[in-house]
Amino acid sequence: MRADRLVSLVLLLRRHGRLSAARLARELEVSTRTVLRDIEALSAAGVPVYAERGRHGGFALLPGFQTELTGLNHDEALALLVAGSRRGAQVFGLGSALASAMLKVADALPEGHRDIAAGAARRLLIEPETDLLSRRAPAEEVPDAVAAEIRRAVFAGHRLRIRYAAVDQAPKWRTVDPIGLVTARGQGYLLAARSGEDRTYRLSRVLAAEELDEPAERPDDVDLDRAWQERSTRFRTGGDQVVVLVRMNPARRKELVDTALAVLAEESDEDGRLRLEVSFQDARHAVWALWQLGVSAEALAPEWLRASLRDRAVAIAARYET
DNA sequence: GTATGGGTAGGTGGATCCAT
DNA sequence: ATGGATCCACCTACCCATAC
Numbered sequence: 001m002r003a004d005r006l007v008s009l010v011l012l013l014r015r016h017g018r019l020s021a022a023r024l025a026r027e028l029e030v031s032t033r034t035v036l037r038d039i040e041a042l043s044a045a046g047v048p049v050y051a052e053r054g055r056h057g058g059f060a061l062l063p064g065f066q067t068e069l070t071g072l073n074h075d076e077a078l079a080l081l082v083a084g085s086r087r088g089a090q091v092f093g094l095g096s097a098l099a100s101a102m103l104k105v106a107d108a109l110p111e112g113h114r115d116i117a118a119g120a121a122r123r124l125l126i127e128p129e130t131d132l133l134s135r136r137a138p139a140e141e142v143p144d145a146v147a148a149e150i151r152r153a154v155f156a157g158h159r160l161r162i163r164y165a166a167v168d169q170a171p172k173w174r175t176v177d178p179i180g181l182v183t184a185r186g187q188g189y190l191l192a193a194r195s196g197e198d199r200t201y202r203l204s205r206v207l208a209a210e211e212l213d214e215p216a217e218r219p220d221d222v223d224l225d226r227a228w229q230e231r232s233t234r235f236r237t238g239g240d241q242v243v244v245l246v247r248m249n250p251a252r253r254k255e256l257v258d259t260a261l262a263v264l265a266e267e268s269d270e271d272g273r274l275r276l277e278v279s280f281q282d283a284r285h286a287v288w289a290l291w292q293l294g295v296s297a298e299a300l301a302p303e304w305l306r307a308s309l310r311d312r313a314v315a316i317a318a319r320y321e322t
Numbered sequence: 323g324t325a326t327g328g329g330t331a332g333g334t335g336g337a338t339c340c341a342t
Numbered sequence: 343a344t345g346g347a348t349c350c351a352c353c354t355a356c357c358c359a360t361a362c
Contacts, residue, residue: 020351031328036352054336057351 005030009038010047010061018052018060123154123180125224142188142203150190150203153211154178157218160192163208164201171207177216180224191227193218200231242286243279244305248297250274256297259289275300287312 005028012019012027021039025032039059042049048062153160160178165171176192176199183189188203196217243264248256253274257263265277280286287308290299299305 022351032352033329034327036354037327039352051352052336053334053352054350057336059352 006038006042009035010042010049013049013059013061018058020058024059122222123224125180125182125228142206146206146209147188147203149209149211150178150206151181153209153216154181154190156211157216159212159214159216161210161212162190162201162206165205165207175212176201177218179216179218179227180222182224182228184228191224191231198231241279241281242283242302242305243277244286244290244299245301246274246276246278246290246297247300248274248276248293252293252296256289256293259285259292283308 008028009024012024019027021032021035024035028035028038030038039049039051049059050062051057051059150160150162152158158178159175161173161175163171163173174194176190176194179191179193181188181190181203190201190203190206192199192201241261246256247269250268250273253276256276256278259280260278261281262279263276264279265275267275269275280289283305286299286305290297290305290309291312299309
């Protein structure tokens with residue numbers, strides 16, 4: 001308890017410069033007497049804290065004194081700020097602990113970089129509640145150089161040229177106004193605007209990226225959580241969704257539900273198997289999800305899905321026959 | 323017994339006010 | 343401009359209470 005308070009005391013002095021014992025006592029929720037004892041302990045431990053007596057006096061640290069409390073480098077501190085900057089108070093009831101940790105992380109950043117880091121943190125969103133697509137796919141690698149270039153443009157507020165390989169299309173260069181970065185279920189996404197229209201790009205499909213000198217056309221502030229939810233909703237309700245009737249082993253229900261967009265109906269057969277009506281983003285998504293379940297599930301409808309799975313199975317069987 | 327924390331009292335010293 | 347009075351904040355030295 002006391003060690004924790006001593007750390008807090010040093011951080012307070014670092015952040016505010018000079019503080020009176022009374023003010024420190026209020027901040028730390030102890031008596032001034034205890035503050036004086038703590039100051040003495042710090043001094044004995046070699047922390048260069050000194051007292052300015054008289055009116056407007058107080059305690060301060062020698063200029064230039066740097067704590068090495070976290071051992072974090074700039075990027076590590078930024079990563080923690082991003083992770084802790086949203087929904088922090090609800091994190092397993094550890095809101096106050098998180099706030100204290102954030103104070104330490106912010107303190108680890110060099111003077112003048114804190115505002116930049118805070119701005120950068122607002123442009124990153126880690127694992128939001130809603131997903132663009134509930135498909136549980138393996139995390140795809142994004143080359144470091146590409147990711148770093150995109151990140152720089154997002155943070156600096158500069159336009160970005162990306163060579164993007166959209167599904168079933170040849171890669172093309174396009175210039176976008178980056179808004180923020182989101183990760184959901186191991187996938188990274190770039191939220192951007194192109195000619196004023198919202199666009200979402202999957203990072204793993206960005207083959208190359210180039211930060212431009214010109215400023216991006218985007219609002220100064222952004223609520224990434226909300227922006228992501230809006231796009232996610234649009235994505236779910238648009239497109240060529242398909243509805244599939246599945247009969248399956250209940251033990252693998254979760255796998256299917258996790259990958260589907262929504263469960264529309266559900267009932268049990270008399271033999272213990274489940275009958276589910278689920279929706280998928282598109283035909284490819286449905287085929288992929290059912291194929292993953294192998295013989296544990298059978299698509300009863302639509303017929304084209306049964307045909308597609310049958311063709312795949314036949315092709316695989318033919319391959320191994322010889 | 324030790325660590326921690328609260329309270330009190332008297333002292334010190336810098337800043338400010340104000341009369342001279 | 344100067345010096346004394348006053349205010350404010352830290353310094354030091356006690357004592358006591360509580361938890362472990």
